[in-house]
Amino acid sequence: MAFLVEHTSSGKVRKSQSTARASILFVRKKNSSVQLCVNFQDLNKITILNQYLLLLINELRKKTQGSQWFTKFDLKNSYHLIQVKEGIK
Secondary structure: HHHHHHHHHHOEEEEEEOOOOEEEEEOOOOOOOOOEEOOOHHHHOOOOOOOOOOOOOHHHHHHHHOOOOOOOOHHHHHHOOOOOOOOOO
C-alpha cells in the first residue's frame, strides 16, 4: 500500500483521462498484503476484434525458412503480406 501512496503523491500514478481504460482496485489479503484487481469489461466493449486468423507457428516457420535477418520493419509492415491458406480466412 505504501507503493500506491508514494507514487500517487509523486504524480507517477494518476487517474486516467483516456476513454480506453480499465478500472483497478487493491484488495487487502488475509496476510495484510494487497492484491491488484483489474476490471477489463469496459475495455473489452470498445476493443475491435481482428477479422482474420493468425497463422500457425509451423506455417510461419516454413515461410521464413532460410531467412537469416529480421527487422522490426519486416514484422510491422509486412506481416499482412503473408498469404493465408484459402478457406481459413
